[in-house]
Amino acid sequence: MRAPIRVMIVDDSAIVRQVASAAIAAQPDMEVIATAADPLFAMDKMRRQWPDVIVLDIEMPRMDGLTFLRKLMAERPTPVVICSSLVDRGARASVDALAAGALSLVSKPKVGVKQFLQDESDSLVAAVRAAAGARLRPRLQAAAPRPKLTLDSLPRGPSMAPTSDRTRVVAIGTSTGGTQALEAVLTALPEEVPGIVVVQHMPSGFTDMFARRLDGLSSIRVREAKHGDRVEAGLALIAPGGRHLQLTRDGRGYFVGVVDGPLINRHKPSVDVLFRSVARMAGSNALGIIMTGMGDDGALGLKEMHNAGAATIAEAEETCVVFGMPKEAIQRGAVDNVLPLHDIAASLVSWSRAPLRQA
Numbered sequence: 329m330r331a332p333i334r335v336m337i338v339d340d341s342a343i344v345r346q347v348a349s350a351a352i353a354a355q356p357d358m359e360v361i362a363t364a365a366d367p368l369f370a371m372d373k374m375r376r377q378w379p380d381v382i383v384l385d386i387e388m389p390r391m392d393g394l395t396f397l398r399k400l401m402a403e404r405p406t407p408v409v410i411c412s413s414l415v416d417r418g419a420r421a422s423v424d425a426l427a428a429g430a431l432s433l434v435s436k437p438k439v440g441v442k443q444f445l446q447d448e449s450d451s452l453v454a455a456v457r458a459a460a461g462a463r464l465r466p467r468l469q470a471a472a473p474r475p476k477l478t479l480d481s482l483p484r485g486p487s488m489a490p491t492s493d494r495t496r497v498v499a500i501g502t503s504t505g506g507t508q509a510l511e512a513v514l515t516a517l518p519e520e521v522p523g524i525v526v527v528q529h530m531p532s533g534f535t536d537m538f539a540r541r542l543d544g545l546s547s548i549r550v551r552e553a554k555h556g557d558r559v560e561a562g563l564a565l566i567a568p569g570g571r572h573l574q575l576t577r578d579g580r581g582y583f584v585g586v587v588d589g590p591l592i593n594r595h596k597p598s599v600d601v602l603f604r605s606v607a608r609m610a611g612s613n614a615l616g617i618i619m620t621g622m623g624d625d626g627a628l629g630l631k632e633m634h635n636a637g638a639a640t641i642a643e644a645e646e647t648c649v650v651f652g653m654p655k656e657a658i659q660r661g662a663v664d665n666v667l668p669l670h671d672i673a674a675s676l677v678s679w680s681r682a683p684l685r686q687a
Contacts, residue, residue, distance in 0.1 A: 333358045
């Protein structure tokens with residue numbers, strides 16, 4: 329028998345602590361080791377027993393959740409699930425929490441909290457279980473997988489004929505832990521880099537503010553992609569939550585399509601969808617990068633990029649929050665270089681200045 333996931337709930341609402349505790353305690357693989365009305369009480373209890381996962385509110389007395397989260401990540405990084413009424417579409421607090429190291433967000437309303445948490449307890453439990461896997465410890469046995477659509481379920485479509493245009497493009501895919509990983513890479517790039525297209529698994533409503541935040545931190549421009557945007561040097565386009573991102577091309581250059589469609593690998597946007605389009609449209613003019621994330625989204629698409637002559641990079645296990653997506657890509661033979669996060673930006677720049685390989 330493996331030890332249950334030890335969970336601490338930090339929320340100033342007694343009702344939230346009660347309902348969330350009941351939902352978690354009902355799981356055979358979880359236990360609530362403590363609850364606290366604010367982070368100061370939490371820190372006192374954590375000195376006696378450290379949790380595997382913390383469920384954390386943002387608005388609390390004495391110390392707010394974001395301050396506590398930043399302190400925690402600086403001193404002893406621990407998986408955190410934010411459960412807050414501030415987790416609204418486009419809410420700045422949500423993006424700040426992800427940037428500070430939170431692994432997932434669960435929204436709760438300002439009224440009717442008890443009924444809402446009872447109805448949505450499965451979402452909270454799933455978030456806690458996923459967060460518990462985001463560290464190098466023995467994993468719990470996964471639940472039986474649900475049927476999913478994969479990239480093979482979509483038509484491949486025709487590839488574009490080779491072009492004399494040697495314009496380069498970079499495609500990046502990431503998931504759990506990817507908000508921090510993307511920040512590390514994009515903020516380290518100079519302005520003179522090829523156009524970048526990005527899929528970060530993120531719910532609808534959050535990507536615009538996330539892109540704006542990165543834009544303010546980076547030398548390159550960063551924005552949420554819109555259908556028909558041109559892929560330009562010094563610009564990173566991030567797929568909007570809830571839509572797939574695809575690379576297209578005509579005589580003028582590269583553009584992006586922002587399209588609806590089914591979940592692929594249980595995600596929309598899907599890294600596989602982006603990478604396949606880059607393989608078809610850019611071939612050996614492209615660089616594919618897959619970073620931290622749970623599951624296998626992007627592995628098959630990166631293999632198609634590799635087969636089309638693109639250069640490919642996977643983030644090394646030592647720096648991944650979750651070594652899932654990179655591991656799958658490596659195992660499929662899709663990766664040229666495995667690099668720690670702090671070396672990826674420099675490798676991107678070196679690739680952009682070196683002669684292109686031939687497909």
